[in-house]
Structures are given as structure tokens and as C-alpha cells.
Amino acid sequence: MSEKSSVFLAHVRQDSNGQWVEHLLDEHLHGVAALAESFAVTFKAGDWARLAGLWHDLGKYRTTFQRYIRGASGYDAHIETALGKVDHSTAGALYAMQRMKGLGRILAYLIAGHHAGLPDWQSAEAPASSLANRLNQADLLADALAAAPPTDILNAPLPTSNPGGERDHALWIRLLFSCLVDADFLDTEQFMTPDKTAQRGRYPTLAELEPRFAAYMTGLTAKTDATAVNRMRALVLERCRNAAEQSPGLFSLTVPTGGGKTLASLAFALRHARQHGKRRILYVIPYTSIIEQTADVFRTAFDADAVLEHHSNFETEHETPRSRLACENWDAPLIVTTSVQFFESLFANRPSRTRKLHNILDSVVILDEAQLLPPDFLTPILRTIRELSRYYGVSFVLCTATQPDLSSRHGFDFSLKGLDDVREIVGDAAAVHELHDSLRRVELTLPADFQTPITWETLAAELQTHYRVLCIVDRRDDARVLHGLLPPDTVHLSGLMCGQHRSDVIAEIKQRLRNPNAPLRVISTQLVEAGVDLDFPVVYRALAGLDSIAQAAGRCNREGRCFNLGQVVVFVPPTEPPKGHLRQACQAGRQILQRRPPDPLDPALFTEYFQSLYWQKGVEQLDSKGIQPLLKNNQRFEFSFRTAAERFQLIPEIQAPIIVQYGDNERLLAQLARSGDGLERKLLRQLQRYVVNIPRRVHQRLLAEGAIAERQPGVYVQVAPLYDSVLGLRVDNTPIAHYAPDDLIT
Template identity: 55%
Template sequence: MSETLRPIAHAAQNPDGSWRDPHDLANHLAGVAALAACHARKFGAEDWAHLAGLWHDLGKYRPAFQSYIRNASGYEKENAHIESAGRVDHSTAGAVHAVDELGEGAGRLLAYLIAGHHAGLPDWNGDNASLFQRLEDARKKGFLKESLGQQPPEAILRGQRPSSRLKGGTADLHLWLRMLFSSLVDADFLDTENYMNSGKADARAAYPNIDNLLARFRAHMERLAAAAIPTAVNRIRADVLHQCIERAVEERGNGLYSLTVPTGGGKTLSALAFALHHAKEHKKRRVIYAIPYLSIIEQTADVFRGIFGEDVVEHHSNLDPDKESARSRLASENWDAPLIVTTNVQLFESLFAARTSRCRKLHNLVDSVVILDEAQLLPPEFLEPCLASIRTLSKYYGITFVLCTATQPAFQPREINGQFFAGLPDVRELMQGGSHVQDANNLYQGLDRVKVHWPDTSVTTTWDELAERVTCHDQTLAIVNRKTHARELAKRLPDSLYLSTDLCGAHRAARIEEIRIRLEANRERAKAGLPVCPLRVVSTQLIEAGVDVDFPVVFRALAGLDSIAQAAGRCNREGQLMRGEDEVKGAVHVFVPPEPAPSSLLLKGENATKELLSLDPNPALTPKLFEHYFRLWFASINSMDKEGILNLLMPGKGMEISFRTAAEKFHLIPDDGAPVIVRWGEAEKWLNKLKADGPDRWLMRKLQRYSVNVHRNCLDRLIAQHDVEEVLPGLYAQANDLLYDETFGFLGCAGNVAVAPGNYVF
């Protein structure tokens, strides 16, 4: 074959329009193999990854592909190597070759990776996209024969048979394959990017290492300590921090830990302290901080950014593009940075994903510290697959997990309703005592800043009665279970501030900031001996977990015990209530609303709390009480793997695995709505730009902050009424000016939508 017709993998133009030298196919295969092996070496599977890299694009030797890639339309497209409708299949030939070379066992394992390296991991059985059908079709059409006819180098075709063993048992095979898949697809992306856009590759600038981050963290904490007011709460926070640092050095290099600290006890920075010191001591490569709630992820990221600047990488859908740099945007693709702030949805859905973009980052989880903030909010109906992944990653992939919460869930292995619950064995609590705080139980006594007033659960409180009680206090937070309830109460408190997911993200952030400013102003007035200005807030539970506000009085609708404890964390958070020289506890009033919680999980939580109160009408919020509550709650869950994810991923005798079906079913948030862009703030400006210039990644990120999620049945009605318009396929915008209210936000579905179990983002 002449030099001008040598097999190529990619072709691209220079900025001046001239064609650069094509990307040699053999060099691409060797480069991907070397980089994939480097990725997989971290978990002892470099030999498998090397073969996958050598064979992943073997189908590009086919004359049909070489003709296609040389076509002018192919040369003009930066992503010409990606398969899509009308393009030449170049991945299945390598999958066939893997089976021919290694047999039906090992060969099929590699075939999943190779056949899926663009389209995503397939199911073995099913439609035309199944691995079985693709292998059969490729054999009939002679894809591999066509490739071999172009005489690829023997060094490509005859790789050494892999000898390393999979991590874990048969049930863990799917995760091992995803780790290999991640190693392959990230290597393919990076090698291709290096050819296609060397400037983009150069932008993946090196991040500082863990030692550097730890030094900056220590300096920041020293400044905080020097400026801290010497209160009892701050002394306990300092003790928690010191104990986390001590345990980070003492404990072994991977495993499962819990950090049980009452709300307001400094968990966020103490967990980060443990993670950074643990990473340095045990040579971990990065820290991943996973958060369940939209309302706190930006708050946490801002705290970290105040310490580490642009070296914090946020990866979630609600990220403001103004906080995103070219470097952090690239790092979010594969988590190649030392500190990642992300969501539970992003983390766990990636662990069960089939798509290349979702799986690409997974190999960078190896040898890391993962902090699961508010661990009790792992979705119970997907709890078994989530915990199974945690067990496997901690045991075989060098990952330290920290379950961080004030209300530690009962994840111990045991029998639940006649079925064995594998849970999380051997979780070690960091607050066990030492030279500082003694244990978690003592912490709850030391940080007891509130008096919880429990209700007679047989007596309901009307909204009028509640409004009257709320107005007896100048600064009050009232938390309810439904958006309809929040509106009912807020209407009776005309000067109150309202919070729910009916407000778009930018509006919520602005309102929470207003609340903080007014609380701080009132603290200054109180210090000066002046009367405080009334501030009454009505919210759904989105304010509970981690939002840093501090009220002297909180009212909480009866709910799960964990929700009540989180609500209590918004009361006297800093322990600064005083009467004369005596400290005064904040007041948390639990009441029974006119309607119970929405059905399903919230109602199960409410019923479990009622059962506890029937045993003790005035319980103290302690770790023992939370364990009792979660045991009752878990016993009420119909299934902790409602979609049968683990069965779908259990391989058959012929390595049959349903990757794609499992990924389609593993959604922590029900996919029953669509975002609607509302007309608030700068949304109009960005919508006009979208209509004028079309979609762009940064612009879509901007608009995400001005959207609310609307249930499908409500959306269909609003579209039919011309209150909402479709501005792009699947993207909708408010068309009726009356649809969004400055006080209550989106009004289009008022009265029809209950509060979702979690204000998750993806």
C-alpha cells in the first residue's frame, strides 16, 4: 500500500484550512493500547486494556472505512471517527477478532468493550444493537476478513493473551468490565484529541497534587481557627476536626468509614480534612465529594473554592458557566483532577451506565477517597445496587468511602423481612474517641442546642393555627412536606419568604442569599440592643440538608426522623442564643399538618416516626434513635432493588450481561418531567441569544439555572394552552407572562405536583 494510501484513523484540518498529516491507524491503535493499559494498571488489568486498545479500531482497516474517512465530508468533521447513521461500522470487526483469538469466554468480555467503545456497552441479547446480533452480522458480512485483507501489522493482531484475574466474584464482573471500558474509551478520546485538537489537549493543564492541596487546606484552617469566636460549638468543631485528622493517619488505606456528627458540627470541612490527610498518608490520587441536593452543592463548592480557587472541579448539571474554566470543563469529562465536587446521581448512575461519556471517568475513581455527604439520602429503591458498588470498590479498587451525616442510616448486614440485606459490613466510625471528643453519642450531647417539641400525632394543626403560632416569633423557619402546603401557609403570612422547587435555581439561590443577609443583619441588631426585623420563611424540605441558615425557632411538619433532625440543624446552628449570661436552646416545634406526607417514601418515613413516638413520646435525637428509625423505615421498603439491576448484571454461563437495559432502568430520579425555562432575572436575555445563535454548551448551562422541572401531564396541558412553547426539540420556555410569580415561582402546575423525595441534580 502506498504512503498516501496508508491506513489512517482520523483526518483533520489546521486552523488555516490546510490538511495536516493524517493520523496513522497503527500508531493510533498502539497509542490507545498503551494509554488504556496505563489507566488499567491501577487496578491490575493492564493486559486486558492493552488488547482492547490494540483491537478497538481494527475495523478501520476495512476499505469501506478508508474510503469514507478520505471523503471530503469526512475530512471536514472533527468527529469523523464516531459511528452514526450512514457511517461505516469500524468497531465490530475488532470484537469478532477478540472472540476468534481468545475464545468465547475471554473473547466475549473484550468484545463488549470493543463493540461498545462508541455506541456504549451493549446487552448480549435483544435487538439489532445487541452484542450477539452484531457479532453474527459482522461475521456474515465479512467485516473482519475485509480488515485482515489489508494486512494490519502482526504486532496489532497478535497481542499477548491476558493473564490477570477479574476483581471480585462473578457478581462484580460488570463493574470490572466498566472499569476496563472506562480505561479504553478515555484512552481513545485522549489519543484522538491529541491529534484532532492539540490545543485542547494542552489545555488539560496539570492540577496540583494532594500534598499541595493539603498545605493550602491547613493554612486556611489555621486562619479560621485564629478568627473563630470561642464558643462551645466552635470548640466542639475544632475537636471533631482534630479527631478526623488523627484517624486519617491511623486507619488503613482503604475501606468503609462513617463520620457521625450532629448538624452544625463542622462535618463538611472535617470530612475534607480526613480525606486529604488520608490521601496523603495512603497515596490516594484524588478526593471526590458527592452531594445529593441541588440546594447545597454550590454552597459546598463555593466553600472549597474559597480554599483552593480554580483547582476545584464541579461536575453537575446546575453549574454556572461563569464558574467553569476550560481546564475544569475538560477535567469534568474524565475526573482527572485531585478534587471533584459532584452529585450522587452523577456518581452512581456512572457506575451503572452504558454510555461512553458517563463511563469515561470511572477508572479515575481507583485509589481515591469518596465522601458521601448526607449518606442517609441514598435512594432506598436502588440501595442494594448502590451499596454493592460501594462494597466492591472499597474492597478491590483501593477506594476509601466516608459516609458523612448527622443521621447515620442502618446499613449493617442483617435480615429484613425474611431477606438477607448485605448492607455495608465493617464500617468504622471516625468519632470513636481519642485525645479530643470521645464518641458520636457525646457529640450529640455537646451539640444539643435545640429543644424538640414533639406533637400528639392524633391531633392535626390547621394552616390558620400554624400561621398564628409562627407570627408569635420574629424570626421563624417553617418547613412542610408539599409545595401546596408551603403555598397555603405562605399566603397566610403575607410578608414571608417562600422557597420550593417551583422557583428556578437562580431565583432560589438569590432568595437563600437574601435570607442569610437578613439573618446576619438581625444578629448585628441584636448585638447592638436593637429589635430585630421580622423574618419568616416558609419552605419545602429543600432547605434542610446542609443549607447554612440559623433561626432561633423552626416549625417542622411531621416527617421522617432524619428530616426532622435536619430541620433542627437550621435552628440555633451556631449556639449563640443568649438570655442574659445564660445560653438558651432553640425551639423546634413538630406539628401534624392537615394532610399526611405524599405517598410512597415520604409517607413511609412519617409512619416510622409515628411508630417511634408511640414508644417514646419525647425522644432525644441520638444515634441510637436514628438507627432504630432507619431499621423501621427500611423494613417498610417494598424492594431495595426495584428494577432488578443486580439480576440484569449477573452474567450467565456464556457471559450474557444486560448492560444497556440496566443502565436504562438505573435512574435515581424518575424521568417523568421536562425542564421549562422561566422568565426571571436574565433568562430573557439568554433565551433571545439561544433563538438568535442556536444552542451552545455554555449557553445551555446558563439557561439550566432559569428552569423548573414540570411533570409531563402538566407540560402537555400548558403546551396545548400556548402557555409554554418549544424553543428547541425537548426544550421548553414560558410563553405566558403570568406563569411565573416573583413570590411563588412557577404557577403552571400549582396544586398538582407534590414535593419530590429529593431535590436531586444530575
């Protein structure tokens, strides 16, 4: 080996002149330690994070690793190295156990997982990767120590702060892990690609954004007519600003659809953040069809650089090198993201998913359409919300027109710990009811007989008697069948249309609605219900959960322009809702509506509805994947991080994506075909606008038939004429259209 071998390297790179540049290992360890400590100070765990940073790459002192990095990089090209990477993370985990005994297991999880992900303590499925198994490889530590690492690293002071205390230990460890891996990424990036580091940050602060927003709202108010609806929106805005002065914690914002809760909730968040020193605002939305709309509203209020939009269907026109970097760790003041991205990250174990977690702390999180929190994961989600609010300085706002009952419930043989200290922003129950009455814009017509369904033919004939009407059904195949019975100019919307197609159609609908003389009939699945800003005089809704009916009503007479009340007609369809949550929600809604209450949308009914819905499932089904037992506090810190992450999937893996042929995306598809072994991030982002998800069994059949082709590993493209310009993806004689609308949450 050369004389350079006496220098311990963490990374090497060549500069623009072809000269080798060294990143010394001790410099890297100290750099990561300092960064991780600065992140973890937020939750008083800086001493733990600093030690994790100092020890995370102790294994790189091994002679085997030093030979590997020199030979594999070409730095010492004459050195022969074995194929495959060298384990450099287990040694630090072993050293943590040696120095700290039982408490060392905390750091062992972080260090052992800082590349491959937080492991399970023990695993029947993957025993070799379990932490217990890896801690048996004592020779890896002996090899590292034989190189005599610096004593200031080996003998660093042990943590003195309480490791978790009464908190959720597994969440505390995941947050520490976030601090470590983000620090590791950033320190490595600063050496390897300093131009990227230079692009980070430089966002406006929340303190700078608030006066911009206030000026925008003043201008917006000046342009609006003094209608009853706009007066109520102004009242909601005022109450949000006043409530922002309250101490941090849990809040609800219960405002009827069309009451201006999106901008009002942001006004609350901005003022609350300024008042209490919060670092950022996260706006969490269930549907991508809403997230794009909401982010555009926020960009209008501020500017494009102030808003980070993070989801799978990211619009490339708003993406910049800086925003791509900020998506990695949410280092921006205002983030608009999806429920999937937010909650799955909180339970993830992979470094790329978890590095953003520490930036959630000391923030304001607005959970838009809170009624759509997934019931099968409700128990672990509520526990995490409580923990983040109580111990980590996060204020949550549960924002919806149909507020779910998430309070604790206890019985003879069950117990559910919910959210018990939620403060309603608009006031007490009487104030919520007064707001509901003031914003009443529709009248509901219920079925004469809840047991007798209407036929599609009869419903189609009835819809044709209306000049402008929106009809919402639960099943994608129901939408297709009903659409086929109506005149050719009828508009169709469903999740079998790719995102770009849906956006184009929604834009067309809005354009036609602006022309008072244009007839318009729309058949849609429930993807239009949550936040899509449409306004019809008449809306038909298949019998469903009470929250879905209320959301459908929010697309009717939204601006209060109807001479009389808008008309919402609930009908019993000839098909049942899909099995699972939607069918249970329909049953709970039917039970209440069959009593024919004077006001079926009375806010008081939603408490009863959600209680019935949740308890109909049973408390054990509110954690149907068994996440809680895997992460339960225990004195030995034995957790199953990897298994919990695999189980916490809000979008089930029974679906598979296809890139369809739509519009003018031939150029993108041709570029994909020419991309060889590499797939550029920008191209992938653009192609995501043309994805449709279908059941894996149908996906496999189409692949076998040659109807789709794999252009890149895991990237499948439609090659047969399967896509219809009106109906979207068509695969005749298959159950492809049998989707639960829950599958549209992306």
C-alpha cells in the same frame, strides 16, 4: 481511488494552512492501547485494556470505512460514499471472540460499545443492537482482515491476569470500558484538537493542597470565638485528622448538624490521601443547593483552580476551558459533584458518562448526607461501594448527622449484604452520644396528638406569634397554601422556583438574619434541610422521617446563640406526605416519636429508625428496578448493561424541564432564540440556572396550549406569564405542585 488509499487512516483534519494532516490507524491503535493500559494498571488489568485498545478500531481497516473517511471528510472529495456511518466496531469484537473464545466476550463488550455504549448480551427491546446479534456479522471481520492489518496488532499477546476473579464482573468490565473510551477520546483529541490537550491537567496535587488547607484552618480557628460549639468543632477536626492514619476502607463520620463536618471531613480526606497515596478526593452531595455552597467553601480554603465542580447547574463564573475538559473524565485532584452524577455514572453504559470511572479508583469519596442514599437503589449501591473499597482502593466516608444503618441483615427467607466493616471516625457509640450531648442546641416539642392534624389557618396564626421562624413542609403546594395565609413579607422557598431564584432568596434570608432587628418568617419545602447554612431561633417541621426532623433541627440555633435552647416544633399537617419513600419515612418516624422518648434526636434512635424504614419497604424494594439480576456474575459473561443503565435513574424521567423567565435572563433567552441549529455549551450552562422541572403530562399540556415553546430540540422555554417573582412557576388548576421532595435531588 488515489495513491493515498494505500495508507490506513484513523482520522484526518486540516491545519491552519488548509493542509491535510493524517492520523494513521496503527498509530491510533497503539496510542489508545498504551493510554488504556496505563489507566487499567491501577486495578491490575492493564493487559486487558491494552488489547482492547489495539483491537477497538480493527473495523477501520475495511475498504468501506477507508472510502468513507476520505470521501466524507473531503480528504478525497471525488470518492463517492454511501450515506451514513460505517460500522467499524463490530470487527474488533468478532476478532476478540476468534482469538480468545469465551473470554473474548469481555473484550467484545468493550469494543462493540466504544461508540454506542455497552450493549446487552441479548435484548427483547432492541435485538439488533444486542451483542449476541452483532457477533453474527462475520463478514465485517473478514473485510477487515482482508486488508492485512499489522501482525503486531493481530498477534498481540493475550491477557494473563485474572478476568475479574471474585469481583463483581460487570463492574470490572465497566471500569475496563472506562479506560478504553477515555483513552480513545484523549488520543483522538490530541490529534484533532491539540489545543484542548494542552489545556488539560496542571492542577495542584493533593500533597500541595494539604498545607494550604492546614493554614486556612489555622487562620479560621484564630478568628472564631471560644464558644462551646466551636470547641466541639475543633474536637471533631482533631479526631478526623487522627483517624486519617487508619488503613483505607469504609468510614463513617457522625456529627450533629452544625458540628463542622464539611471541613473536618475534608481534613480527613487530605491527610488520608497523603498517608495512603490516594490520587484524588470526590465530595459527593445530594442537592445542588448544597454543592454550590460547599464548592465555594473549598475555593475559599484553596483557590478556584483547585476545585472542580461538576453538576447540571454549574456556575459559569467558575468554569474555565480546563475545568470543562476535566468534567469529561474527572482528571482533577478535588471534585465536588452530585449523588446523581456519581452513582448514575457508575451504572452507566454510554462512553460520555463512563469515561470518568477509572479516575474514581484509588481515591477518597465522601458521601455527604449519607442518609439520603436512595432506598430503591440501595442494594446495588451498597454492592458497588463494597467492591470499590475492597478491590479498587477507594476509601468511603459516610458523612451525616443522622447515620443510616447499612449493615447486613439475614432472615429465614431474605438476605441483604450491607456494609459491615465501617469505622466511626469520632469514636465508639459512647463518643458519638457524648458529641451529641455537647452540641445539643434545641428542644423538640412533639404534637399532643399524633392523629389530629392542625389546620393551615391555625398554624399560620401560630407562626405569626414568632419574630423569626422557619417552617418546613413536605409538599410544594403546602408551602404555597401556607405562605398565602401569612403577611406579604413572608419568604417562600420551593423547587418550583428556578435555581437562580432559590439562590437569590437564600442569600436574602442570610442577609436578613445578620440584622438582629429584622423580622423574618420563611415557609419552605425540605430543600433547606440538608446543608443549607441557615440559623433560626424557632423552626416548625411537618411530621416526617426522624432524619428529616433532625435535619430541620440543624437550621435552629445552629451557632448556639440563643439564650436558652432553640425551639423545634413538630406538627401534624392536614395533608399526608407524598406516596413512596417520604410517606414510609413519616410512618417510621411516627412510630418512634409516639413513644415520646426523652431525647427524640438521640443517635441510638436512628439505628432503630433506619432499620424500620428499610425493612418496612422489604428487601426486594431496596432494588426495586431489578438492577442486580441484570449484572449478576455468571460464567458466560451475559450481562444487560444497556438495560441496567436505563433503569438506574435516580431522577425519574416523569419530569420535563422548562426554562423560565426570571430576573435579567432576557438576554440569555434572546441569545437562545438567535442560536439557530447550534446551542453553545456556555449558553446552555447559563440557562440551566433558570430551569424548573414539572410533570411531563403538565409539560405536554402547556406545550399544546402555547404556554411554552420548543426553541431547540428538547429545549423548552416559558412564553406565557407563568412565573411569579415570589412563588416561582404557577400553573393554576393543575397538580403541578404535587412533588415529592425527593425530586429535588439533582
